[in-house]
Amino acid sequence: MFELNGKVAVITGAAQGLGKHLALQLAKQGCHIVALDILEDELKTTAGEVQSHNVDCLALICDIGNEAEVQKSFEEINRTFEHIDILINNAFIHRRGAPETFASEDFDEVLSVNTRGSFLCAQACAKKMISEKTGGSIINISSIAGQSALGRGNIVYSMSKAAINQMTKEMAIEWAAYKIRVNAILPCQIMTAAVERMLSVLDAEEKVKTVERILDGIPLGRMAEVEDYTGIVLLLASPMGSMITGALIPVDGGNLALNAGGDPIIKTDNAAESRRYK
């Protein structure tokens, strides 16, 4: 249905979490996978699971924050595959801190992986897509944080994702002539190691409050699971999404639709809730 059989998909940050899930879902559809990450053991596991779907997997240790490593990886990808059809820019790092004290080294590190690294991978893929005249689909994994403020020390992470949003639009219009579509997905909190890391630094009481606060902001009333991103990625990657480019697509249970002063009613059978309308 999605006509992805035989396509080549490059996924950054594919050793775990959302990146790994998407690599496996694309492999299930018959895509050959290039998995990039810095976690050697986890990446090997991803490669083994991808290959169990009878597709090729090129797994490369690559720090996308390092331009020489990105270049070297894409030289190897270009030697291995005749074309690249899909890129998922998913790898990221996070450094938390208040705006007034945020260290400039941490600032540079976050921007160099999240924004510059995604830019370099998109650039390398587009060069191949343009020279082979194949077109392609670039999917940037952004965040709700790129569009509205989260507080809680997220300033530089949010800035890195806001830059990815604008990069998405600029690339979409620059590369439309080459039939390269560029879109971004804006997830809310997904239950992966990244959220576990965020919650693990809080004490028990803070953890409960933070989870409640997050859930209050998601009208659908739950955090996301990696499975919630399969459909949108298959759509954007495939010819089914052939008219979609330059789009920033929230897949966030309604989070970005909700005004901070708004009030989602999750349980409508609760008598107390109905009083709100009087």
Ligand SMILES: NC(=O)c1ccc[n+]([C@@H]2O[C@H](COP(=O)([O-])OP(=O)(O)OC[C@H]3O[C@@H](n4cnc5c(N)ncnc54)[C@H](O)[C@@H]3O)[C@@H](O)[C@H]2O)c1
């Ligand atoms: N989990 C969430 O709540 C959430 C919410 C919104 C957006 N996102 C976005 O989803 C994407 C995936 O997040 P996740 O939750 O799966 O995170 P994760 O931490 O589980 O996985 C991220 C992967 O990126 C890899 N990585 C980190 N630095 C790298 C580098 N320099 N070069 C190559 N690989 C590197 C890590 O090793 C890891 O395998 C990210 O872009 C993140 O911003 C996540």
